[in-house]
Structures are given as C-alpha cells and as structure tokens.
Amino acid sequence: MLLLAAVSCSKPVKVAIPGYEEKVVIEGLIETDGFPLVLISKNKNVYAPVSQAEILGSYLSGATVWVSDGTTTIQLTEICTDNLPAGMDTTVANFLGIPLEVLNQTTICAYVGLDPNFKGEVGKTYTLKVDFEGKTYQAASKILDPIPLLSSYWKEETDLPDYGFSHHFLQDPPQKNNAYLFEVKRLNVDSTGQPKDKRYYKTFTPYIDDEFFNGKTFEFFYENPMSYDEEIPDAYKGYYKRGDTLEIKFSNYEYNVFRFLYAISLQKMSGGSPFTLPTNAVGNIPGALGAWIAFSPTYSTLVCQ
Amino acid sequence: MRNSTFLFFFFLFQLSFAQDSIIFSGKVLEHHSQQPLDFATVSIKELNQLVYTDENGAFSMVIPSGKYHVTVQLIDYEDYSVTIHLKTAETQLFYLKKVINEESQQLDEVKVSAKRGQNIESSKIGVIELEVKDIKTLPSFMGEVDIIKTVQSLPGVSSVSEGSQGFYVRGGGPDQNLVLLDGAQIYNASHLFGFFSVFNVDAISSMSLSKGGMTADYGGRISSLMEIKMREGDMKRYHVNGGIGLISSRLEVDGPIQKDKSSFMVAARRTYIDVLMKPFLSKKPALSGLGYYFYDLNFKFNFRLSSKDRLFISSYLGKDNFKYSSADDGMSVSMPWGNQMASIRWNHLFSQKHFMNVTGFYTGYDINFSSKVDNYDITMGTGIRDAGGRIDFTWLPNIRHRIRYGVDYVFHRFTPATVEAYQEDVSFDTGKQQRLNAHESAVFIADDWDITEKWRLNIGLRYSMYQFVGPFDRYEKGPVNSDSVTHYSKGDLIAFHNGWEPRISTRILLGKNSSIKAGFSVNYQYVHLASLTSVAFPSDLWVPSTEKIKPQSGWQATAGYFKDFFGGKYETSVEIYYKHMYNLVEFANGSMPTDNVNDNVDNQLINGKGWSYGAEFFIKKVTGKLTGWIGYTWAKSERMFPEIQATPFPSKYDRRHDLNLVLNYKISDRWTVSANFVYATGNTLTMPSSWYIYNQEVVMEYGGRNSTRMPDYHRLDLSATWFDKPYRKKTKIVDGEEVKVLKKIRHNVNFSVYNVYNRANPYFLYLSVKGDLTSDKFAMSVKQVSLFPILPSVTWNFEF
Structure with missing residues (x-):
C-alpha cells in the first residue's frame, strides 16, 4: 500500500452508483445504570448534500419507541432540540461538539427513557420496538457481566520525555467471544476551568475481541485519540503528557454487536480501499440499518506519571 | 458371389497398399544448435502432401514408395530440398540453416509470428x-x-x-x-x-x-x-x-x-x-x-x-x-x-x-x-x-x-x-x-x-x-x-x-x-x-x-x-x-x-x-x-x-x-x-x-x-528501437572480395514512452470522507486513484 501510495494520484470523479434505497437507521443504546436512548435517521445517497445543517437535521421525529426489560415496558419520550428546557441547549451543543448557534439552526430529535426506575441492569435483556412511518422494527440486546481492566500504567517514551502511551492489562475470561470497547477522556481542566474533554473518545482500533487471547492475561497499549484534534506539534500527537489524568471506559459487548461495531471500525480503517472486502455493518434490527446495543461499562482512572 | 468378388478386390487393394505404402518419418533440427524446430513444413511435391513438425521437431507421413522431391521449410530458415528414393520405412534428419542475408534479417526483426498457415x-x-x-x-x-x-x-x-x-x-x-x-x-x-x-x-x-x-x-x-x-x-x-x-x-x-x-x-x-x-x-x-x-x-x-x-x-x-521500517515508530x-x-x-x-x-x-x-x-x-x-x-x-x-x-x-x-x-x-x-x-x-x-x-x-x-x-x-x-x-x-x-x-x-x-x-x-x-x-x-x-x-x-x-x-x-x-x-x-x-x-x-x-x-x-x-x-x-x-x-x-x-x-x-x-x-x-x-x-x-x-x-x-x-549494424565488411585475403560478416557483439537500444498522453486511468474508486461530521468542513466525494502517468x-x- 505504501508503495502504491508513493506512485499513485487521485482526483474526484462522478460515476453512476446504482442501488441506493432509502432505509431507516436506528441507533439505540442502553448501558448499566443508564437510560435508554434512541436516535432515528435515514441513510443518504453518496451524492446527497452534506452541509452541517443537513447532517444535524438527519435525526427524525415522529416515531413511537418502546423498550422492555421483559417485565416492564416503557415508551421513550421524544425530545427535539427546538423544544429543549431552558439551559439544556448548551449542554446538548457541548455533547454533540457543535457551536450553540448551529444547534439553534436545526432540529435534532432523540427518544429518551426518563423513568428513574428503568435503568440498565446487568444480566437483563432489553427489547426495543420502534414504530416509524407505518413500519415496526424490533431488536433485543443483553447487558453482560462487566469485565474490568486488571490494571493500567503510563509509560514514558525513551526519546520523548514526559510523553507516552497508556498501557493496560486485561484478564480475559475462559469463555470465547468476549468483546470489548475502549474509550477514554482526560479529566484535566483547561485554562478556563472547563474539562478538556467533554465526552469519551474512541482510540483508532477501539473494538477488540478475544480471538487471539482467549482466557489469557493480555497487555495492550493505546494512543491519545484526543491529541489529534489539538493544535500541538505533530511529534507530540498520539501521546499523553505527564500529569494527564485519564478516565477509561471499558465496555463489554455481545459478540453480534461487536461484529457490527468492528465492521464499522474496519470500514473506517480501510477508507474504501480495494484491498479489503466490501463489508456492510450488519446490525441486529431486521429491516433497518443500525443496531440496538446494550453494554456494561467499567470505569477506571489512570494518572500519567 | 458379388460379396465374394468385392472382398477379393478389397483384399487385393489392401495387399497392394501394404506392399507399396511406407512410413516416412524424421526430425527437423536447427543446423548449429541441433535444437528441434517445430512448425516446419515437410512437403512432397509429387504427392501434394504436407505435414508440420511437432514440438520435438518430429514428423511422420504414410506414402507410397517411390522417388520424391522433399522440401523442408520454416520461416527465417533457408529452404532445404532433397530428392529421396523411398523404398522402405525411412527416418531422415533435416538440418535447417538460419537465413543470414539482410532481407531475411529484416523479416526476423519485424515479423509477429513465424507460424504462418497455422491460423487456418x-x-x-x-x-x-x-x-x-x-x-x-x-x-x-x-x-x-x-x-x-x-x-x-x-x-x-x-x-x-x-x-x-x-x-x-x-x-x-x-x-x-x-x-x-x-x-x-x-x-x-x-x-x-x-x-x-x-x-x-x-x-x-x-x-x-x-x-x-x-x-x-x-x-x-x-x-x-x-x-x-x-x-x-x-x-x-x-x-x-x-x-x-x-x-x-x-x-x-x-x-x-x-x-x-x-x-x-x-x-x-x-x-x-x-x-x-x-x-x-x-x-x-x-x-x-x-x-x-x-x-x-x-x-x-x-x-x-x-x-x-x-x-x-x-x-x-x-x-x-x-520492507518498511521506521525507527521513530x-x-x-x-x-x-x-x-x-x-x-x-x-x-x-x-x-x-x-x-x-x-x-x-x-x-x-x-x-x-x-x-x-x-x-x-x-x-x-x-x-x-x-x-x-x-x-x-x-x-x-x-x-x-x-x-x-x-x-x-x-x-x-x-x-x-x-x-x-x-x-x-x-x-x-x-x-x-x-x-x-x-x-x-x-x-x-x-x-x-x-x-x-x-x-x-x-x-x-x-x-x-x-x-x-x-x-x-x-x-x-x-x-x-x-x-x-x-x-x-x-x-x-x-x-x-x-x-x-x-x-x-x-x-x-x-x-x-x-x-x-x-x-x-x-x-x-x-x-x-x-x-x-x-x-x-x-x-x-x-x-x-x-x-x-x-x-x-x-x-x-x-x-x-x-x-x-x-x-x-x-x-x-x-x-x-x-x-x-x-x-x-x-x-x-x-x-x-x-x-x-x-x-x-x-x-x-x-x-x-x-x-x-x-x-x-x-x-x-x-x-x-x-x-x-x-x-x-x-x-x-x-x-x-x-x-x-x-x-x-x-x-x-x-x-x-x-x-x-x-x-x-x-x-x-x-x-x-x-x-x-x-x-x-x-x-x-x-x-x-x-x-x-x-x-x-x-x-x-x-x-x-x-x-x-x-x-x-x-x-x-x-x-523506437535502434539497432547497430548486424554485419561488418571484410575483405578476403585470397581474392580481395568484400564480404559481409556477422558481428560477434550486437546491441540495440529501446526507447519507450508508456501512457503517451498521460491519461489518468482508474485503478480503483473510493468514497472519500473528510472532516468532522459535525463540523462545517465535512465533505464527501467519489475519488479515482490512478497509478501511472506518462513514463x-x-x-x-x-x-x-
């Protein structure tokens, strides 16, 4: 690939790409101690306009959404950004990582379970049901037992003092097909006193399964994904700085959910290259794109020193 | 009775065929290297018969015994003709010499296929x-x-x-x-x-x-x-x-x-x-x-x-x-x-x-x-x-x-x-x-x-x-x-x-x-x-x-x-x-x-x-x-x-x-x-x-x-290919005649231009996604990757 990259060039072209068919996309999740959240959108033609307003306006209203844990069923509440309670707009803008004025120019709708007695519990299977535009979509997902990291440490690079990667140990259970997601954020505050990172970020290859290390104690390391968006010299990108405090969110997923998320991750890595098989991310919602995902995160803190 | 007569004449015919027919076979070889030459033609003018040699240079034909004018031909080689009196089964070796005159040299350099006639x-x-x-x-x-x-x-x-x-x-x-x-x-x-x-x-x-x-x-x-x-x-x-x-x-x-x-x-x-x-x-x-x-x-x-x-x-x-290595990484x-x-x-x-x-x-x-x-x-x-x-x-x-x-x-x-x-x-x-x-x-x-x-x-x-x-x-x-x-x-x-x-x-x-x-x-x-x-x-x-x-x-x-x-x-x-x-x-x-x-x-x-x-x-x-x-x-x-x-x-x-x-x-x-x-x-x-x-x-x-x-x-x-002269002139000491002698060392130079008009031909297409999804710099386009420009x-x- 490197060799080909050295001799190749690229240019935009417009060719006919047949096969576009409008589909509903359902993005639903529930985590341990969390409320269920569902976003509904539609897929877009590759030549469709991609302005910021149009992308943000993709999340649709008008659906009726239920979630059940087998004994209790709740209907989720539709919340749109044009009808947020006072003060909530800033929080939502921060969550989405967009300026407040952009949020005010569009309408983003989500379906949220607000029942304080209905939060994700380990060991329960949650069923999703969505009625939208005359069709019904259903899926189920289970919150598995959490598998925490054994330990973590920060290792300084020998040729880059005060900078290094985060290293982690995992004891994988003896059962096969355990699957994980690694996310991280820094708890440091910036010069204004606000947290540096307002949400968790995924690393470059955040989804892993135990195909290669089933039942073993395994050490791995990750780069600092936030650093790539920062205005710092390239030489420091990818590293945590001495003094950074990290909060690691390490989640355990069902294997079919992992396959869906891993396919998305492979797509991102391959960047449409012909050296990979065209692979669609196949979710667990018949008739719709996307997935309904239940997962069990564990949290740990690492001080880089 | 008619059947008996037919069988009698058929027997006579077979007998005469058996007595007069012989197998004429052999090989066609390159004169110097003695390598077998395939697709040479061996023809007998009097019988209007022609066969091709195989990859071992071998040929075989069944013909009546007799005296024949046999011609062996292969493009780039001098024709070889000989009169042979074939009485019994014969195996012949024919050696063909490569043509060395300028006319055929030209032919050698520009021809596309030596196997003429094979098309049909x-x-x-x-x-x-x-x-x-x-x-x-x-x-x-x-x-x-x-x-x-x-x-x-x-x-x-x-x-x-x-x-x-x-x-x-x-x-x-x-x-x-x-x-x-x-x-x-x-x-x-x-x-x-x-x-x-x-x-x-x-x-x-x-x-x-x-x-x-x-x-x-x-x-x-x-x-x-x-x-x-x-x-x-x-x-x-x-x-x-x-x-x-x-x-x-x-x-x-x-x-x-x-x-x-x-x-x-x-x-x-x-x-x-x-x-x-x-x-x-x-x-x-x-x-x-x-x-x-x-x-x-x-x-x-x-x-x-x-x-x-x-x-x-x-x-x-x-x-x-x-190989690829990066000490930094x-x-x-x-x-x-x-x-x-x-x-x-x-x-x-x-x-x-x-x-x-x-x-x-x-x-x-x-x-x-x-x-x-x-x-x-x-x-x-x-x-x-x-x-x-x-x-x-x-x-x-x-x-x-x-x-x-x-x-x-x-x-x-x-x-x-x-x-x-x-x-x-x-x-x-x-x-x-x-x-x-x-x-x-x-x-x-x-x-x-x-x-x-x-x-x-x-x-x-x-x-x-x-x-x-x-x-x-x-x-x-x-x-x-x-x-x-x-x-x-x-x-x-x-x-x-x-x-x-x-x-x-x-x-x-x-x-x-x-x-x-x-x-x-x-x-x-x-x-x-x-x-x-x-x-x-x-x-x-x-x-x-x-x-x-x-x-x-x-x-x-x-x-x-x-x-x-x-x-x-x-x-x-x-x-x-x-x-x-x-x-x-x-x-x-x-x-x-x-x-x-x-x-x-x-x-x-x-x-x-x-x-x-x-x-x-x-x-x-x-x-x-x-x-x-x-x-x-x-x-x-x-x-x-x-x-x-x-x-x-x-x-x-x-x-x-x-x-x-x-x-x-x-x-x-x-x-x-x-x-x-x-x-x-x-x-x-x-x-x-x-x-x-x-x-x-x-x-x-x-x-x-x-x-x-x-x-x-x-x-x-x-x-474009430039060739040096294949021959040098040499004067015979005996009679002073000037003759052409094949050079011992020959060389040529090939100049090529690949993709003359620098066409950007597609190697593959991909969907290019740039920018953060929620930023105003997000862009998506279909891109074509091309490999070789004019070379x-x-x-x-x-x-x-």
Whole structure:
C-alpha cells in the first residue's frame, strides 16, 4: 500500500452508483445504570448534500419507541432540540461538539427513557420496538457481566520525555467471544476551568475481541485519540503528557454487536480501499440499518506519571 | 458371389497398399544448435502432401514408395530440398540453416509470428502463440518487455487493471488459468502486484495460450492453459544476452556443457528500484525505510543421452521483497513472496512414430508477512506446494492420426494461513496451523485426426480424480462458545471428487485460405483462489476443494471463421464463445481477515456459478515493413451467488468492449518504431451506494456487488528501437572480395514512452470522507486513484 501510495494520484470523479434505497437507521443504546436512548435517521445517497445543517437535521421525529426489560415496558419520550428546557441547549451543543448557534439552526430529535426506575441492569435483556412511518422494527440486546481492566500504567517514551502511551492489562475470561470497547477522556481542566474533554473518545482500533487471547492475561497499549484534534506539534500527537489524568471506559459487548461495531471500525480503517472486502455493518434490527446495543461499562482512572 | 468378388478386390487393394505404402518419418533440427524446430513444413511435391513438425521437431507421413522431391521449410530458415528414393520405412534428419542475408534479417526483426498457415490449418481454436523475439521491439513498461502484457493485448485476454496481478481469459478468474513453465505450474505469475510478470524474456523462448478449451492432455483449470518454454542452451556455442533498463537489468548465458551432447542456460534479473529510490525517499522521513525489489533466476540443462533419449532439467526461483521500517515508530515490516519450481523431463523415442515424455516436478508459492511494533511481533504466511509427475505418449499410427495419451498426478499441500503473534513472553492463541493435503490425478487420451484432407478433428477424453486427505481438523461453528472439532488422521479420506472431461475441436478447410473451427470442452478445477480484496493480490489464498467446497467445473463452446489474405500476409479471425462455470468460490458477506483463526477457511467460503460469452475479432499483418494486429472483443461475464445477492451481478472481469492495436514498423535496418493502443470498458467494483451516521461516525452501506463501473481505460504507448549494424565488411585475403560478416557483439537500444498522453486511468474508486461530521468542513466525494502517468524509459540490450 505504501508503495502504491508513493506512485499513485487521485482526483474526484462522478460515476453512476446504482442501488441506493432509502432505509431507516436506528441507533439505540442502553448501558448499566443508564437510560435508554434512541436516535432515528435515514441513510443518504453518496451524492446527497452534506452541509452541517443537513447532517444535524438527519435525526427524525415522529416515531413511537418502546423498550422492555421483559417485565416492564416503557415508551421513550421524544425530545427535539427546538423544544429543549431552558439551559439544556448548551449542554446538548457541548455533547454533540457543535457551536450553540448551529444547534439553534436545526432540529435534532432523540427518544429518551426518563423513568428513574428503568435503568440498565446487568444480566437483563432489553427489547426495543420502534414504530416509524407505518413500519415496526424490533431488536433485543443483553447487558453482560462487566469485565474490568486488571490494571493500567503510563509509560514514558525513551526519546520523548514526559510523553507516552497508556498501557493496560486485561484478564480475559475462559469463555470465547468476549468483546470489548475502549474509550477514554482526560479529566484535566483547561485554562478556563472547563474539562478538556467533554465526552469519551474512541482510540483508532477501539473494538477488540478475544480471538487471539482467549482466557489469557493480555497487555495492550493505546494512543491519545484526543491529541489529534489539538493544535500541538505533530511529534507530540498520539501521546499523553505527564500529569494527564485519564478516565477509561471499558465496555463489554455481545459478540453480534461487536461484529457490527468492528465492521464499522474496519470500514473506517480501510477508507474504501480495494484491498479489503466490501463489508456492510450488519446490525441486529431486521429491516433497518443500525443496531440496538446494550453494554456494561467499567470505569477506571489512570494518572500519567 | 458379388460379396465374394468385392472382398477379393478389397483384399487385393489392401495387399497392394501394404506392399507399396511406407512410413516416412524424421526430425527437423536447427543446423548449429541441433535444437528441434517445430512448425516446419515437410512437403512432397509429387504427392501434394504436407505435414508440420511437432514440438520435438518430429514428423511422420504414410506414402507410397517411390522417388520424391522433399522440401523442408520454416520461416527465417533457408529452404532445404532433397530428392529421396523411398523404398522402405525411412527416418531422415533435416538440418535447417538460419537465413543470414539482410532481407531475411529484416523479416526476423519485424515479423509477429513465424507460424504462418497455422491460423487456418490448426484444429485448435482460440490458441495464441508468441515467440519472445517477436515482442522485444514492442513498447516496454519501465524498460521491461513482458510476455503476459503482450498476451493481454490479444482478444479475449485482459488484465483487470494496472497493478492487478494475473490475467483474465474470456470472463474467467485469474485462478482459472493453468500457467506451466516447462511443465511445472507457476501459481503467481506476477511481480510487484502485477506490474511485471515473472517471465524474464531472456530466459523464455516461446509461449502458447489456449483460451478456447485446452486439449485433453491438460486439465485442472477451467479457463485457459498457458505453456511457457524456457530457452534451451546452444550445444555448439556460448552466447550472452542481456539488458540494462531503467529499473532492472538482466543477463542470460547459454552454451554447451559438452559439445553436441549437453547444454546449459542460466538467466537472472533483478530490479534496483530500492537503490534508485533511496536518495529521494530519504528526504521524506515517513518513506525513508521503504524498500522493494524482485529477482528471478532461471536455469535449464539439456542432455542428449542418445539418439533416442533427451533429458531436460529446468528450474526457476523468483522472489519479491517488500520492507518498511521506521525507527521513530519502533516499527518494521517485511513481506517476501515468490515462486520456486523445478522440473525434469525425459524424452524418449521408441520409434519415429512413438515417443514418450516423463516429467517430474516440484513447485511452490509462498507469501509471508512479519511485523514488529515495539514489543509486539506478528508473522503470517500462506502458500501452496505441489509435487507430481506426468507420463505422456505421442503415437503416430499413420498420417491421419496423432494420438496423445498418458497420466498425470500431483500432490498438493496448502497452507491457507499461518499466524504467530507474541508480546514478549506471551504467545497469542492464533489457532492450530493448518496444512491441507490433496491428491489430484488424471488419465487422458486425445487424437488429432485428419478425417479428410479438409476436415481435422481433435477429440479427447480426460478423467480426473481428487482426494482431500488428512491430517485435518474440521471446525464446526455453532452458537457462541459451542464450537466442535472433528479430527482426521494422516491419510484419512475426507472428500473424493471426480469427473469426465470430454474435449473436442474441429477444423474444416474452406479452400486454400480459410477455415471454420468449432470446439467444446468440459473442465474440472480442484483448487481455488479466494480473495478478500477487490483486486487480485499476492496475499489471496489458495484453497483446495474439500467436503464443503466442491470443485469448480465449466464447459465452453466456441466457433470461429479464419481467413488468410494476400498469401498469408494478413491473418484474420472471428470467434464466438459461451462459457458456463459452476461452484465458483467467494468469501461470504461479512467475512473478516481474522475469521480463519481457530477455524477453517472454507467455513467462510460460498459456492456460486457464472457465465460469460462474447465475440472476438482479430486482424494480424504477419509480414512486411508494417506488422501488428488489431483485436476487438465484445464480452459479458456474470456471476450468481445467492448468498451474496439474489440476482446475477457482473463479474470483476466483465468488460463489454476491449480494443487493442499493436503496430510495429521497420523504418530501416537500424530503426524500428512500435505503438500499442488499448481501449477497454471500465472495470466493475462494489461501491457504497449510501451512507449513514452511527455513533457520530460515517458508515458505508455497499450497493449491489460489482454494480459500479469505473471510467473507461485507454492508453497509448510508443517505442523506437535502434539497432547497430548486424554485419561488418571484410575483405578476403585470397581474392580481395568484400564480404559481409556477422558481428560477434550486437546491441540495440529501446526507447519507450508508456501512457503517451498521460491519461489518468482508474485503478480503483473510493468514497472519500473528510472532516468532522459535525463540523462545517465535512465533505464527501467519489475519488479515482490512478497509478501511472506518462513514463519514459530506455533499455540497452546486447548479445554476443
């Protein structure tokens, strides 16, 4: 690939790409101690306009959404950004990582379970049901037992003092097909006193399964994904700085959910290259794109020193 | 009474035939090297009979005894005529001298094919034959002329794109071509992802490609047979050939080991891209650790053991080696791949009518990948090794029959994927390394039968068998955590496949200058190339037929009209074909590269079927100052894999239009110019037809398989070749006469320009996504990646 990259060039072209068919996309999740959240959108033609307003306006209203844990069923509440309670707009803008004025120019709708007695519990299977535009979509997902990291440490690079990667140990259970997601954020505050990172970020290859290390104690390391968006010299990108405090969110997923998320991750890595098989991310919602995902995160803190 | 009279006269007729008819046979050899010359004509004027010599230079005809004027002819060689009084069965050796006058020298340099008359005479349909000397003046790519690239400019044969290895015959896949180098299979005939073939032109003498259905003596592939012969060393003199090009150099040495008894040929080629690029890459830190080269080594030994026995030993070793290292990132990558092959062939003549070839061979192809990042080590490999043999006989019972029969056998050992990974003292579970073993064998018989003077029939039958045997572990994938493994011990028969493979082709002469031909063939193929990528790549996996994956099979029907014009100066043909293929192999949707760990590769493969049809038009100018050809193909190739898509979809090799123009013009004795133009409908590929947002990331949703067609491909290449004067003048001391003497050292310089008008041809398309999804800089577009702009090159060739 490197060799080909050295001799190749690229240019935009417009060719006919047949096969576009409008589909509903359902993005639903529930985590341990969390409320269920569902976003509904539609897929877009590759030549469709991609302005910021149009992308943000993709999340649709008008659906009726239920979630059940087998004994209790709740209907989720539709919340749109044009009808947020006072003060909530800033929080939502921060969550989405967009300026407040952009949020005010569009309408983003989500379906949220607000029942304080209905939060994700380990060991329960949650069923999703969505009625939208005359069709019904259903899926189920289970919150598995959490598998925490054994330990973590920060290792300084020998040729880059005060900078290094985060290293982690995992004891994988003896059962096969355990699957994980690694996310991280820094708890440091910036010069204004606000947290540096307002949400968790995924690393470059955040989804892993135990195909290669089933039942073993395994050490791995990750780069600092936030650093790539920062205005710092390239030489420091990818590293945590001495003094950074990290909060690691390490989640355990069902294997079919992992396959869906891993396919998305492979797509991102391959960047449409012909050296990979065209692979669609196949979710667990018949008739719709996307997935309904239940997962069990564990949290740990690492001080880089 | 009438019956008795008839039988009496019939008996008399048979008796007189038996008394007067004799078998006249022999061989035609090159005068100096004593190498056999094929496709020489041996004609008897008084009987108006003509036969061609075979690849051993042998011929045979049944004629009445008598005194005849026999003429032996072959283009580039002086005619040889002799009057022979044939009373009993006679075996004659004819030696032809190469023409050395300037007129024929010109012919030698510009002709496209020496095999005149074959266009309409041969019963084979869809056969392309090339001699290496014919392509040396054609435009080269980065200084390297290439026999496979030349073949790809002929109708019915194509490459998928620049940078894609293999070649594609009449809508078939790259694994459906049997490529034999001196009788041993070459599994990956490409270097540098398909930019060059593994065949060093200095080490090769000729190539033939059967695309219209191979004869019964070969099998194992359902699309085509490419036979490549290595040069044999001269038994009388030493020769050195070589060339220094832009990115590679090559050298070939041949000559006698023991004069008139044995000879050798050694050839080597190596690229020096790594050396040339180093100063440029060192300026870019990210690329400074990049290195790539390939090399080829060819050996051939030829022993004349007796007047009836010859022994040929051939070997080839080729390797590509890609390396990348970055001290800053603590990373190093190495990826070597290549072929190894050795064959030995004993040619024995029981008589001039009956001879035998016994061949033993070994061939292997491996690709390995190793990477080290900090304290992580990973090595991966895949490959195939074959060992086998073949005994084939040729029997010429009379002038009308040429019968070939024999058996062949090959033992395959596949390594679909081996992975080893370590992190200091922790060894990752990468599954048990699988070695898959299989026996493949066949018996065959074929007859090239001249039913009448005008009607020739090549009819044959092949029966092939295949056994997939242990040791082997079969993984049965159940629900999560419920996999089971079935173990087979060494030699256990796990699967048996077999099939009858009838082959028939026929030619009917329509007057002196035209013929019609038709053919039908059935083929079985027991090995498959499975690709996880959209383009053929060296890392593609060779996998055997198993109890889950059935052998590929296919049938092809083809017909054509062939006509020569102006005494054979122009050869033309129109061929149509239909090919149907069963049990083709693809990875199932959603297969991922790591899925074969603790699993069998074939658990991810699915079977489907395919079909292709088309028409090929070909005009070739054989002699004169201007030679070359125009080929046009209209074709369609589709696949049906219900588990991938409910409806048929175009194959990766589907090209509606394919036009090739190759011209070679001799301006003078010193200069020849050539041009090569190609136009082809764009290739198909699978592109995302839509996208959606999931968890603030863009997710592609791919449309129909191969439903997008890339822009059309077209390109013009030009070249000019300068030759030094072949002769020097010398004055005879005795009488002062000035004569021309062939120079001992000759050389030429080839100047080539690839892609003259700098067309940005598509290599692949991709959906480019830039910027953060929630930012106002987010952009999405379809982009085309192109590989080679205009590329000039110069190559200096020499021989002495």
